[in-house]
Structure formats: structure tokens, C-alpha cells
Amino acid sequence: MTKLASIQTEIHLVLSQVKETLLEETAELLKSKKRIFVIGEGRSGLMAKSFAMRLMHLGATVYVVGETITPSIAGDDVLVAISGSGKTKSVVWTAEAAKSLGCYTIAVTTDSSSPLANTASSIITIPASTKYRKEHELDSIQPLGSLFDQCAHIVFDTICLCYAEQNKVEFATAFKNHSNLE
Numbered sequence: 362m363t364k365l366a367s368i369q370t371e372i373h374l375v376l377s378q379v380k381e382t383l384l385e386e387t388a389e390l391l392k393s394k395k396r397i398f399v400i401g402e403g404r405s406g407l408m409a410k411s412f413a414m415r416l417m418h419l420g421a422t423v424y425v426v427g428e429t430i431t432p433s434i435a436g437d438d439v440l441v442a443i444s445g446s447g448k449t450k451s452v453v454w455t456a457e458a459a460k461s462l463g464c465y466t467i468a469v470t471t472d473s474s475s476p477l478a479n480t481a482s483s484i485i486t487i488p489a490s491t492k493y494r495k496e497h498e499l500d501s502i503q504p505l506g507s508l509f510d511q512c513a514h515i516v517f518d519t520i521c522l523c524y525a526e527q528n529k530v531e532f533a534t535a536f537k538n539h540s541n542l543e
């Protein structure tokens with residue numbers, strides 16, 4: 362099997378275990394909140410930023426935690442916290458802080474019994490392998506948490522597609538919101 366084919370098989374194996382109804386419900390939940398905040402470290406953080414960018418194109422008010430112009434969070438906002446391992450301290454701490462401020466928090470992780478999952482209002486479990494390669498984790502030919510990152514990216518794009526459909530956002534409207542300074 363080629364590397365490309367192996368990676369596609371890995372992604373398929375993981376995503377076949379993620380329920381699309383959960384992603385539809387997540388899109389509804391995101392719309393029901395005033396603002397969306399996202400957080401993640403490293404490559405999980407890059408996935409978080411890409412999710413935030415597309416949500417912005419779709420008309421959401423969305424911020425990346427830690428960026429210079431990100432305002433304070435409030436009880437009617439939602440935090441999406443991404444961590445493959447579910448134990449990266451800054452992400453867990455932020456989720457705990459948001460929860461203590463009354464926010465709804467969504468954990469996106471491989472481990473539904475991780476500290477991040479334990480603090481979350483709801484969990485999207487993506488059963489991929491992480492950099493820790495724990496016994497229960499799916500095998501992957503790829504280094505570190507690449508499989509989690511890829512699957513998280515597709516999960517986020519599926520949520521965005523649901524969000525666009527549910528709110529009747531035309532792709533042309535999304536394109537108008539895209540940066541015109543590049």
C-alpha cells in the first residue's frame with residue numbers, strides 16, 4: 362500500500378467512529394451562543410485557528426484565545442478546546458477557567474476520560490493516535506499526533522458545512538468575508 366493510501370485508510374478508520382449527528386448538533390450549539398472562542402497548542406492550535414477562520418467566513422463572531430485582539434469571554438459564549446491528548450495544561454486550564462465563568466465548553470480530544478474531557482460541557486471524541494501512543498490508541502504510520510490533526514481538521518470542516526447549511530450561508534457570502542488584503 363502507498364503512504365497516501367495508508368493515511369487515507371487511517372483517516373477513514375477514525376472518522377467512521379465519529380457520529381455526524383453530533384457534528385450537526387455542535388453546529389447548532391455554536392450558533393446559539395453569542396461568540397465562539399477556540400484554543401489549542403501546537404498543531405492542535407493550528408487546527409483551532411483554521412476552524413475559527415472558516416467560522417468567521419460563515420458569519421460567526423469568533424476569537425482565538427491568546428491573540429492580541431481577543432476580548433474577555435462571558436457566560437453566553439462558547440469555548441472550543443482542542444487537545445489530542447486532552448492533558449495539555451494551558452488548554453485544560455483555559456477550559457476550566459471558561460467553565461468557572463459560566464461558559465459552555467466543548468472538548469475535542471482522543472481521550473474521553475482525559476482532564477480536558479472531564480471539565481467539558483460536551484465532548485467530541487476523535488479516536489486517533491496522539492504523540493503519546495498509548496496502548497488503547499489506534500496504530501498510525503505517521504509521526505506524533507498527525508492523524509488526530511488531520512481528523513480534527515475534517516471534523517471541523519464538517520461542522521462548518523453543517524453551520525453553513527443550517528444558517529443558509531451561501532458560499533458567495535463566505536467568499537465576501539474572506540480577506541481581500543492577500
Ligand SMILES: O=C([C@H](O)CO)[C@H](O)[C@H](O)COP(=O)(O)O
Nearest residue numbers: 403404405444445446449505506
Ligand atoms: O503540536 C503538537 C504535536 O506536534 C503533536 O502532533 C500538538 O498539537 C501539541 O503538542 C499539543 O498537544 P495536544 O494538546 O495533545 O494536542
